[in-house]
Amino acid sequence: MEPREKVYEGNGKVKMERMNQNDLAKGYSIRDGYVFTAFDRSNIHDAIVIRKPETADSWTPKLGMSSRTVSEHIDYVNGNKIVKAVIIAEDISFICQCPSLKCLRIIPSDTSGDGFDFSPLYDIPSIKKLECHTTYGTCGMHKSTIDYSCIGEIDELVIPDGQGSINYNRIPSLRSLTIADASGKEGDLRDFFCSSHLEKLSLLQCRIRSLNGLERSSAIQSVELSYLRSLSDISALEYAMSTLTSLTIENCPKISDFSVLSSLYALEHLELYGGNTLPNLKFITGMGKLKTFAFSMDVADGDLTPCLTIPYTYSQKNRKHFNLKDSDLSKMI
Numbered sequence: 001m002e003p004r005e006k007v008y009e010g011n012g013k014v015k016m017e018r019m020n021q022n023d024l025a026k027g028y029s030i031r032d033g034y035v036f037t038a039f040d041r042s043n044i045h046d047a048i049v050i051r052k053p054e055t056a057d058s059w060t061p062k063l064g065m066s067s068r069t070v071s072e073h074i075d076y077v078n079g080n081k082i083v084k085a086v087i088i089a090e091d092i093s094f095i096c097q098c099p100s101l102k103c104l105r106i107i108p109s110d111t112s113g114d115g116f117d118f119s120p121l122y123d124i125p126s127i128k129k130l131e132c133h134t135t136y137g138t139c140g141m142h143k144s145t146i147d148y149s150c151i152g153e154i155d156e157l158v159i160p161d162g163q164g165s166i167n168y169n170r171i172p173s174l175r176s177l178t179i180a181d182a183s184g185k186e187g188d189l190r191d192f193f194c195s196s197h198l199e200k201l202s203l204l205q206c207r208i209r210s211l212n213g214l215e216r217s218s219a220i221q222s223v224e225l226s227y228l229r230s231l232s233d234i235s236a237l238e239y240a241m242s243t244l245t246s247l248t249i250e251n252c253p254k255i256s257d258f259s260v261l262s263s264l265y266a267l268e269h270l271e272l273y274g275g276n277t278l279p280n281l282k283f284i285t286g287m288g289k290l291k292t293f294a295f296s297m298d299v300a301d302g303d304l305t306p307c308l309t310i311p312y313t314y315s316q317k318n319r320k321h322f323n324l325k326d327s328d329l330s331k332m333i
Helices: 021-026 070-080 093-097 119-123 235-240 259-263 282-286 305-309
Strands: 004-008 014-018 028-031 034-037 047-052 084-089 103-108 129-132 156-159 176-180 200-204 222-226 246-250 269-273 292-295 312-315
Parallel strands (some): 156 176, 200 222
Antiparallel strands (some): 004 014, 028 034
């Protein structure tokens, strides 16, 4: 049977719609002549794609074209009170005509040239989730800037390229920050956020050496650290020992001291991927709430028996000195 996905209609109702495999592979579907795609990392096509002009295109992502005009899109959004939109455009001044939109991904079209104008966003107080591409065009040939301090109270912010993104660390309402290709002046997190309410932090290819500054938030629940080539000190995770429930460390080769893991007693999900070596897995004994553990890192003493208390464990590599294989570990979900 082909998978079914929830599709959220503008009137707040949830319509169960059959998604065929072709739509899932393409990454978009067409309904009523309008193109929809997933706003988050899911197969739920819940965001309308709006192009201005109608022929506007982007180097990435590649999504279907609609035969509808911009005016028709505006009427459709308003008539159905659609909340999420992916906008590929030379000009986004029309968004003030769509008051129901609260979650936006803005991708300047390939024909926009340098200096794309993001300022229409500054007049919209209702934005709750925002992703703006400041590097765009073929092979990222064009650049622009956006000042996030000029936008209202954003809850969730995705910054796909740190270059051109200004004052994202001055949003006191922020609950979730995903950022790539950014640097901290002190080599840590003190330049990344100011919100004491931040719950989720995801860093990709950022140039930091430590997690100092994480203590600014007393609400951190999820941390994802991916491809941070300079990161060596993760001891600041201790500040989140009572709130942190999910931790992912992926391809951060300079981390050698993992002792802080033994203090993270609230963790429920843990992923450790890369060429690092853990001395042992004894830290698991202090994680009474751990539900899932996935890893590819080496374990020096080869003892995987602490994993036997976890409902789901995945060992990507069956190393010769391990006393248990992946097939010996629980796969209860």
